[in-house]
Amino acid sequence: MRNLLEVENLVVxxxxxxxxxxxxxxxxxxxxxxxxLGLVGESGSGKSVSAIAVLGMIRRPGRILAGSIxxxxxxxxxxxxxxxxxxxxxxxxxxxxxxxxxxxxxxxAGRLIxxxxxxxxxxxxxxxxxxxxxxxxxxxxxxxxxxMQQYPHQLSGGMxxxxxxxxxxxxxxxxxxxxxxxxxxxxxxxxxxxxLLRDLSKRTGTAILLITHDLGVVAQTCQRVAVMHxxxxxxxxxxxxxxxxxxxxxxxxxxxxxxxxxxxxxxEPVPGTIPSLRHPPTGCRYRNRCPHAMEICQHDKPxxxxxxxxxxxxxxxxxxxxxxxx
Amino acid sequence: MSFLxxxxxxxxLLAPTLFGVSVIGFLLxxxxxxxPALVKAGPMATPQYVAEMKHKMGLDQPVYVxxxxxxxxxxxxxxxxxxxxxxxxxxxxxxxxxxxxxxTVASLLLALLLGVPMGVLCAIHRDTVIDHFGRVFCVAxxxxxxxxSGLILIYVFFYLFGIAPAPLGRLGPGISPPxxxxxxxxxxxxxxxxxxxFESSLAHLALPSLTLAISxxxxxxxxxxxxxxxxxxxxxxxxAWAFGLPRWLVIYGDALHNAIIPVVxxxxxxxxxLMAGNAVVESVxxxxxxxxxxxxxxxxxxxxxxxxxxxxVALMCIMVNLLVDLVYSLxxxxxxxx
Amino acid sequence: xxxxxxRAAYADAPAATDTAFASFRxxxxxxxxxxxxxxxxxxxxVIAILAPWIAPFDPNEPDANAVLQPPSWAHVLGTDxxxxxxxxxxITASRVDLLVPFxxxxxxxxxxxxxGALSGFRGGWVDQxxxxxxxxxxxxxxxxxxxGLTAAIGSSITNLILVIAVTQVPVYLRQLRAEMxxxxxxxxxxxxxxxxxxxxxxxxxxxxxxxxxxxxxQATLAMGYAVLTLAALSYIGLGIxxxxxxxxxxxxxxxxxxxxxxxWLSLFPGIxxxxxxxxxxxxxxxxxxxxxxxxxxx
Numbered sequence: 001m002r003n004l005l006e007v008e009n010l011v012v013x014x015x016x017x018x019x020x021x022x023x024x025x026x027x028x029x030x031x032x033x034x035x036x037l038g039l040v041g042e043s044g045s046g047k048s049v050s051a052i053a054v055l056g057m058i059r060r061p062g063r064i065l066a067g068s069i070x071x072x073x074x075x076x077x078x079x080x081x082x083x084x085x086x087x088x089x090x091x092x093x094x095x096x097x098x099x100x101x102x103x104x105x106x107x108x109a110g111r112l113i114x115x116x117x118x119x120x121x122x123x124x125x126x127x128x129x130x131x132x133x134x135x136x137x138x139x140x141x142x143x144x145x146x147x148m149q150q151y152p153h154q155l156s157g158g159m160x161x162x163x164x165x166x167x168x169x170x171x172x173x174x175x176x177x178x179x180x181x182x183x184x185x186x187x188x189x190x191x192x193x194x195x196l197l198r199d200l201s202k203r204t205g206t207a208i209l210l211i212t213h214d215l216g217v218v219a220q221t222c223q224r225v226a227v228m229h230x231x232x233x234x235x236x237x238x239x240x241x242x243x244x245x246x247x248x249x250x251x252x253x254x255x256x257x258x259x260x261x262x263x264x265x266x267x268e269p270v271p272g273t274i275p276s277l278r279h280p281p282t283g284c285r286y287r288n289r290c291p292h293a294m295e296i297c298q299h300d301k302p303x304x305x306x307x308x309x310x311x312x313x314x315x316x317x318x319x320x321x322x323x324x325x326x
Numbered sequence: 327m328s329f330l331x332x333x334x335x336x337x338x339l340l341a342p343t344l345f346g347v348s349v350i351g352f353l354l355x356x357x358x359x360x361x362p363a364l365v366k367a368g369p370m371a372t373p374q375y376v377a378e379m380k381h382k383m384g385l386d387q388p389v390y391v392x393x394x395x396x397x398x399x400x401x402x403x404x405x406x407x408x409x410x411x412x413x414x415x416x417x418x419x420x421x422x423x424x425x426x427x428x429x430t431v432a433s434l435l436l437a438l439l440l441g442v443p444m445g446v447l448c449a450i451h452r453d454t455v456i457d458h459f460g461r462v463f464c465v466a467x468x469x470x471x472x473x474x475s476g477l478i479l480i481y482v483f484f485y486l487f488g489i490a491p492a493p494l495g496r497l498g499p500g501i502s503p504p505x506x507x508x509x510x511x512x513x514x515x516x517x518x519x520x521x522x523x524f525e526s527s528l529a530h531l532a533l534p535s536l537t538l539a540i541s542x543x544x545x546x547x548x549x550x551x552x553x554x555x556x557x558x559x560x561x562x563x564x565x566a567w568a569f570g571l572p573r574w575l576v577i578y579g580d581a582l583h584n585a586i587i588p589v590v591x592x593x594x595x596x597x598x599x600l601m602a603g604n605a606v607v608e609s610v611x612x613x614x615x616x617x618x619x620x621x622x623x624x625x626x627x628x629x630x631x632x633x634x635x636x637x638x639v640a641l642m643c644i645m646v647n648l649l650v651d652l653v654y655s656l657x658x659x660x661x662x663x664x
Numbered sequence: 665x666x667x668x669x670x671r672a673a674y675a676d677a678p679a680a681t682d683t684a685f686a687s688f689r690x691x692x693x694x695x696x697x698x699x700x701x702x703x704x705x706x707x708x709x710v711i712a713i714l715a716p717w718i719a720p721f722d723p724n725e726p727d728a729n730a731v732l733q734p735p736s737w738a739h740v741l742g743t744d745x746x747x748x749x750x751x752x753x754x755i756t757a758s759r760v761d762l763l764v765p766f767x768x769x770x771x772x773x774x775x776x777x778x779x780g781a782l783s784g785f786r787g788g789w790v791d792q793x794x795x796x797x798x799x800x801x802x803x804x805x806x807x808x809x810x811x812g813l814t815a816a817i818g819s820s821i822t823n824l825i826l827v828i829a830v831t832q833v834p835v836y837l838r839q840l841r842a843e844m845x846x847x848x849x850x851x852x853x854x855x856x857x858x859x860x861x862x863x864x865x866x867x868x869x870x871x872x873x874x875x876x877x878x879x880x881x882q883a884t885l886a887m888g889y890a891v892l893t894l895a896a897l898s899y900i901g902l903g904i905x906x907x908x909x910x911x912x913x914x915x916x917x918x919x920x921x922x923x924x925x926x927x928w929l930s931l932f933p934g935i936x937x938x939x940x941x942x943x944x945x946x947x948x949x950x951x952x953x954x955x956x957x958x959x960x961x962x
Contacts (some may be wrong), residue, residue: 055568089570102565106583106659119571151659167569346800357816469941471892473899474915474934481922492923602805606896610919621900629815636812640804
């Protein structure tokens, strides 16, 4: 079965006032149709940039230096702006990070959703309105007709997020990118939103790329996980596998830093801080924080090596340079 | 409900300002040079008659009593008399007000028609040739005295090219004004199908309104540009792109709708600039409005009209600003619904 | 989103090349136009000071043989209805057209800042009354108010300076008051953590450096406005009276002649006004770009 999304060797740089920032360095990951992939990392690891790249929305001062993003077999980076626009909001949709401010304050919630139908599918105004209503119901809004008339500033955080999800789902995209969908939400509401996403994915067969810094969210919602660090993708694995036997030192540190209710465990924060992306360390970017750093980590970039079923890691401790990994 | 509350609150806040404006207006009139009693009494009057006249006009009363008379007079529409026309100032005003209104409205429309698209274009093509050209145009427009640009326009279009009519008023010689409905010659002649009058009044309106418009386009364009730039950077516009909305809708629909809201508040200020420039532009083009009237009266040593003009303009600006605030609150659902 | 990533990425790593001076110099060079404008201001001032010696002819001396002559080698900018040389008149007029705006702007700045700072510091009903007065004054468009005032108190040079200053005072007043309120809040917040009230001395000492730049920027931009106001007042006959030369007044003299083709009489004084206002605006804009964000960041 062909993969839905194949990101290969993606390199993205930003030309800022302070200098060149190498935001993404040779990122590789894939997604299958209908699966939920969690993209995890600390802030600044390049997760959101990867998502924006998939949507073809990297703009000045950012630029894509190399790589390909194949969606249903077609390299999106080779498409013209017009062609790419036909994908956005239709076959690939994104729920932006700051959902509150991502809603146009002068347009009602109902109109925000219904006009997507009018634009992408040529519906009549009445039909679009009806479908918007159904969609609001689908995403679990309590009083859809009322919500339709309301403006974003009248909606609660949870409702904003649901409206955002409704907008993203309007045209039944094959891929939904959710950027930190639970930030700023009450814990119980966050749980409900995640459940909603899971449900919708199952029901509509939409693949979800879930971007988050919270491993807990990943555990609840995703089938597979990809871990990013400082613009490099370090490990991908099925969720259970990742928590059970994390391979990469960074992943291990992340997993170790999660508090647990059931067992008394010493909490260890991840050592060090994210390296500057303006003058990134050569070779493996984790080497300055890594307890197992070797000579080769300084000048060579680690390649992906398989360590289990569907489990790949980019670390010199695995693969040909297999060393004892504690 | 919150909208009504908003309106009431705005009106209440006006009270001290109106009071202050009336005081300033009174002070201006009070400080007028010359002896109004003498003027009214006439050149042949005896000193005794002048003193009587002075008493009758209440000019020997203490200041606050005179102020009270002034305000009472205002509320009854008594703005004094013009010694040059011999008529009550209010009557003269009312006769000439439509001309000023026509000029102001035409200039405002022209400024919007030219300024808003230019601001949008400059924002979209930021830092390109278009943007620089726009910026130069704005900077130059702000630095040009309006009376000068008016004269240049007259020279070029009337004297050199001969396509503009002589700057002698609102209509060409021999053409009588159309049926008075609004007092705006262009509108009236259009509505009553009087094509000769329409053509003539429009031709005469062109240069003065262009002159006045140029003097206010600069701040307008700059504001639109700044508002658009800010709006184009917002999360909801970025989201609009992400949802694949067509370019025209994102820029001229979503973005402009939001960007225009702060610009609407600026319209009040723009109107103030227009009213300020009126007096001068009317003088240049011989436009028979209230500004020209006030200035001409001053030349004839009749200072009453100019004080009334100043007060009148202030009141009009206050009214327009209030209107603008109301429109603004209607346009922005965050205020309307609250 | 994308910019946040970039910012987060370089937040903790100091750049080797990015000292404060380097970035200042970079922006200074970017504003070449403002530098040119500034030099032009200096040139103008020099011309104004040296006017009596630079002007080729006596600006007030009529010459019946050279009436209404277009620009020529003898009279570079032409002559007026009395045969007076335009160029000399323009040069001489620069004195008034620079002096009056300058003094009135300075006056407005000093008075407005003082009242604004005091009012903001005092607070209470004094502050409220001052703000109401300011509101009332600002309800009049500035030029219209200037017209009324000049008509009331007369158009001697002193009066004109006063009038233009009065219409400008509210701007500085509000600006300084806002700064003062901001400053006061900061100081009181700090004092609340220690003991005692901050004296007015501390507050004012802190106030001065913070508001210096915005004031300078505002004053530079206001110069342009003052020049335009003076010219407009003179045009409608409320300002500088003939035979004293002033650019706006000269344009007025030439106005009726525009329709008969004597374009030079109104054109050149207008260009003088345009250039003067332009360079002040450019310098003001340049100063704002250069200094303001840095001052705010302190």
